[in-house]
Amino acid sequence: MLRIKRVPTVVSNYQEDETENVSRSTGCGRNCLNKCCIEGAKIPLYAFKKLNKISGSKGLCCEYENSVPPVAFLDSLLLGEWEDRMQRGLFRYDVTACETKVIPGKYGFIAQLNEGRHLKKRPTEFRVDKVLQPFDGNKFNFTKVGQEEVLFRFEANENGNTQFIPNDAIDLENSPSVVAINVSPIEYGHVLLIPRILDCLPQRIDRESFLLALHMATEAGNTYFRLGYNSLGAFATINHLHFQAYYLGVPFPIEKAPTKKIMTLKDGVIISELLKYPVRGLVFEGGNTLQSLSNSVSDACICLQENNIPYNILIADCGQRIFLLPQCYAEKQALGEVSAELLDTQVNPAVWEISGHMVLKRKKDYEEASEENAWRLLAVVSLSEERFQEVCALIFEVIDTVDAENTEGSSSMPEEHDDGCLKEVEARNNTTRPLPMTGTKECLV
Amino acid sequence: MELPLGLIEQSLNSRYSLWVREALNDLSDNFTITDPCIAGHPIVFVSPGFLKMTGYTKEEVIGKNGKMFQGPETSRSSVMLIREAVREEKEIQINLLNYRKDGTPFWVFFQMTPVFSKEDGQIIHFVGVQVPILKNSRKSRCGFVRIQGDSHENEFRACKSFLGSCRRELMSDSISELDCTLNRDSQPDSNSRGVEIEEPCEACDDEKQRAAIAISNILFVLTHHSEVTGGLVCERRCSLPRVGILCSSLNTSLNRIKQSFVLTDPNLPDMPIVYASDEFLKLTGYTRCEVLGRNCRFLSGIDTDSSTLFKIKESLQSEQACTVRILNYRKNKSSFWNDLHVSPVHNASGKLAYFVGVQMDADDKKQDEHGLNPKTKQLSTVGAVKVAVRSLSMTVGCSQG
Numbered sequence: 005m006l007r008i009k010r011v012p013t014v015v016s017n018y019q020e021d022e023t024e025n026v027s028r029s030t031g032c033g034r035n036c037l038n039k040c041c042i043e044g045a046k047i048p049l050y051a052f053k054k055l056n057k058i059s060g061s062k063g064l065c066c067e068y069e070n071s072v073p074p075v076a077f078l079d080s081l082l083l084g085e086w087e088d089r090m091q092r093g094l095f096r097y098d099v100t101a102c103e104t105k106v107i108p109g110k111y112g113f114i115a116q117l118n119e120g121r122h123l124k125k126r127p128t129e130f131r132v133d134k135v136l137q138p139f140d141g142n143k144f145n146f147t148k149v150g151q152e153e154v155l156f157r158f159e160a161n162e163n164g165n166t167q168f169i170p171n172d173a174i175d176l177e178n179s180p181s182v183v184a185i186n187v188s189p190i191e192y193g194h195v196l197l198i199p200r201i202l203d204c205l206p207q208r209i210d211r212e213s214f215l216l217a218l219h220m221a222t223e224a225g226n227t228y229f230r231l232g233y234n235s236l237g238a239f240a241t242i243n244h245l246h247f248q249a250y251y252l253g254v255p256f257p258i259e260k261a262p263t264k265k266i267m268t269l270k271d272g273v274i275i276s277e278l279l280k281y282p283v284r285g286l287v288f289e290g291g292n293t294l295q296s297l298s299n300s301v302s303d304a305c306i307c308l309q310e311n312n313i314p315y316n317i318l319i320a321d322c323g324q325r326i327f328l329l330p331q332c333y334a335e336k337q338a339l340g341e342v343s344a345e346l347l348d349t350q351v352n353p354a355v356w357e358i359s360g361h362m363v364l365k366r367k368k369d370y371e372e373a374s375e376e377n378a379w380r381l382l383a384v385v386s387l388s389e390e391r392f393q394e395v396c397a398l399i400f401e402v403i404d405t406v407d408a409e410n411t412e413g414s415s416s417m418p419e420e421h422d423d424g425c426l427k428e429v430e431a432r433n434n435t436t437r438p439l440p441m442t443g444t445k446e447c448l449v
Numbered sequence: 450m451e452l453p454l455g456l457i458e459q460s461l462n463s464r465y466s467l468w469v470r471e472a473l474n475d476l477s478d479n480f481t482i483t484d485p486c487i488a489g490h491p492i493v494f495v496s497p498g499f500l501k502m503t504g505y506t507k508e509e510v511i512g513k514n515g516k517m518f519q520g521p522e523t524s525r526s527s528v529m530l531i532r533e534a535v536r537e538e539k540e541i542q543i544n545l546l547n548y549r550k551d552g553t554p555f556w557v558f559f560q561m562t563p564v565f566s567k568e569d570g571q572i573i574h575f576v577g578v579q580v581p582i583l584k585n586s587r588k589s590r591c592g593f594v595r596i597q598g599d600s601h602e603n604e605f606r607a608c609k610s611f612l613g614s615c616r617r618e619l620m621s622d623s624i625s626e627l628d629c630t631l632n633r634d635s636q637p638d639s640n641s642r643g644v645e646i647e648e649p650c651e652a653c654d655d656e657k658q659r660a661a662i663a664i665s666n667i668l669f670v671l672t673h674h675s676e677v678t679g680g681l682v683c684e685r686r687c688s689l690p691r692v693g694i695l696c697s698s699l700n701t702s703l704n705r706i707k708q709s710f711v712l713t714d715p716n717l718p719d720m721p722i723v724y725a726s727d728e729f730l731k732l733t734g735y736t737r738c739e740v741l742g743r744n745c746r747f748l749s750g751i752d753t754d755s756s757t758l759f760k761i762k763e764s765l766q767s768e769q770a771c772t773v774r775i776l777n778y779r780k781n782k783s784s785f786w787n788d789l790h791v792s793p794v795h796n797a798s799g800k801l802a803y804f805v806g807v808q809m810d811a812d813d814k815k816q817d818e819h820g821l822n823p824k825t826k827q828l829s830t831v832g833a834v835k836v837a838v839r840s841l842s843m844t845v846g847c848s849q850g
């Protein structure tokens with residue numbers, strides 16, 4: 005069993021103190037999201053219209069760009085609610101007081117000095133050799149966060165347009181998907197998207213949840229609002245399904261890296277390989293529907309997690325481009341193959357670092373930050389060329405199969421794709437309505 | 450959104466003599482001129498050669514954003530680099546896959562150069578030249594991209610500012626910018642970043658040279674025709690930076706926020722207003738020239754509660770946010786209750802850069818069309834301002850102080 009020691013990130017104020025702070029007469033006293041307190045709770049609902057199309061320059065955010073909107077609505081909601089939590093003092097520090105800069109050079113790596121993020125927390129052991137681990141209700145999970153940390157619900161409006169309901173009562177029959185603050189933000193607007201929070205899904209990608217995340221990127225319609233995902237073994241700290249997102253108004257180096265097209269799937273999804281970037285990865289874009297783009301990415305992710313390969317995902321460009329990056333840093337770290345010099349920086353190369361946004365804990369590292377240093381770290385994160393090609397082969401095998409199957413059915417009826425050829429995948433990951441994970445499904449090694 | 454054609458025409462007319470179009474039409478190159486200060490960064494001039502190359506009519510192109518020529522196979526990372534150049538107000542040279550009106554793609558060598566006002570260093574236009582890359586010159590499997598200066602953000606989005614004299618911009622000739630500009634004529638380095646897509650294509654020296662010559666011809670025409678109006682343009686920022694003014698990228702970003710707010714600069718004597726939104730001008734009845742450079746106290750009047758003013762002062766001193774209801778006065782002396790929220794705004798160094806004050810007419814508190822409550826909307830303005838200031842001060846060009 006491979007383990008590494010690291011300081012876990014505190015994403016919720018309810019993560020550290022186990023002391024009960026009774027302030028309410030009902031529930032557990034913390035006004036949490038669990039069954040004890042959720043009854044009758046009212047959380048604003050942002051119900052988005054299911055998009056059929058988002059492709060190329062005709063995509064949603066580009067429509068916005070042409071029509072020059074004021075700040076888009078989801079943007080306003082998120083920024084406004086986030087600022088409100090800031091004024092209420094829910095964050096552990098003011099991230100806008102953290103120094104940040106673009107590192108001079110060709111690539112434009114971004115460095116941030118964040119000395120507060122990892123204070124007051126002891127290193128904890130993390131198991132890094134299993135990408136899929138069952139949900140453990142005894143460990144911290146998002147049902148334990150306080151309702152004040154939740155900004156709004158983000159769900160599909162099955163019948164109709166985008167809609168906002170300021171005071172929507174929670175329907176306990178349907179587990180809500182919520183957007184909550186990360187109390188240790190790495191940039192302004194840092195939030196967590198937690199799909200079907202009460203279903204207690206472990207950190208693993210399924211088609212439906214990934215589509216939800218993709219919708220959030222398209223709805224925000226802001227090039228500088230990106231979503232990210234870390235699998236277990238790739239620096240996810242909490243084994244409860246979640247995506248992260250924040251605002252950063254500069255391009256990430258990974259977004260500027262050139263790509264080389266590998267293939268076009270039958271439903272129009274283009275898969276390319278990242279070039280001239282320290283971390284090897286795949287880029288997914290295009291697709292006849294948002295759903296087909298989403299499905300091809302989630303199928304690739306499912307393949308990786310089934311094969312026990314840790315990975316990170318960046319959803320960029322208003323959901324038009326998705327970067328998939330298998331990585332092996334934690335494994336190298338556990339095997340003692342990472343230099344002490346790199347380990348000393350305590351940088352955890354999760355999705356943001358891999359995309360070129362480096363959060364540094366020591367002033368020294370910040371001041372000495374250079375393109376070479378950033379590159380050197382990321383190069384260790386990357387799979388070797390040989391291994392990367394092996395991993396790609398695994399993915400293409402699955403995606404090809406899935407794609408061939410898809411073309412037989414109607415591409416606008418996603419549920420139908422889930423039977424038949426996807427037996428293997430579905431057995432582990434019922435994409436239409438996964439049950440809460442309680443069992444001990446072993447991952448393939 | 451249809452742009453009023455007047456605005457488009459004004460874009461050229463306000464800077465150049467009336468004969469500038471004629472002179473530009475005489476040039477045989479394929480190019481467009483765009484105005485980043487108009488919402489949507491529209492094309493304000495298109496050359497006959499460009500129309501011939503793309504198959505569009507002038508009417509179909511004027512007022513549109515340059516992205517109309519991009520298509521599904523256009524590299525997104527190239528688009529990202531162009532955006533960055535626009536936001537950074539830098540030159541860019543790049544191989545780009547464009548699409549004609551009939552949907553057929555073609556490769557061009559794209560060179561885009563900003564045009565600045567000689568007087569105040571403010572961005573006026575971008576000139577974009579496109580040289581088609583001939584099939585027989587497609588020799589290598591590697592294109593190149595060269596962008597000048599450090600990376601930064603861009604969006605083709607809003608910028609609804611006025612070219613009038615009261616819009617003041619930062620002219621920062623930082624060392625890096627200077628270097629870049631000086632190097633502008635040098636050859637792209639061979640190990641610059643490659644772009645490989647299906648049938649990638651590299652411009653040969655001949656094509657690059659044609660682009661460079663075209664750019665210099667166009668700039669010659671523009672410079673010449675700007676002499677007549679007195680509003681000289683140049684291809685390089687040449688004015689000295691002034692204190693207390695926002696860089697144009699920040700102005701552009703702030704212009705997207707459709708709420709009444711002002712930015713004041715606490716690092717300047719008497720904390721003057723350095724930005725005022727259109728909605729603020731609408732609410733108070735002042736013009737931009739009348740408020741920029743002044744302390745906010747002119748909004749107070751005889752019946753304004755001094756304890757409220759004191760509360761604001763206290764929070765400014767302690768660099769804390771505060772919300773108050775204060776009696777303010779418009780230019781026409783009428784008063785209104787202002788649900789004012791004031792918050793400190795930090796730059797990328799984490800230092801106090803501005804205070805943002807967001808006004809809300811207490812009698813006009815209708816929910817917005819989406820049902821967002823006024824308080825959330827007010828705070829969203831604070832958030833949007835914080836993001837813009839922080840992001841745009843991350844690179845050298847826009848940093849304050």
Ligand SMILES: [Zn+2]
Nearest residue numbers: 032036040041
């Ligand atoms: Zn509870």
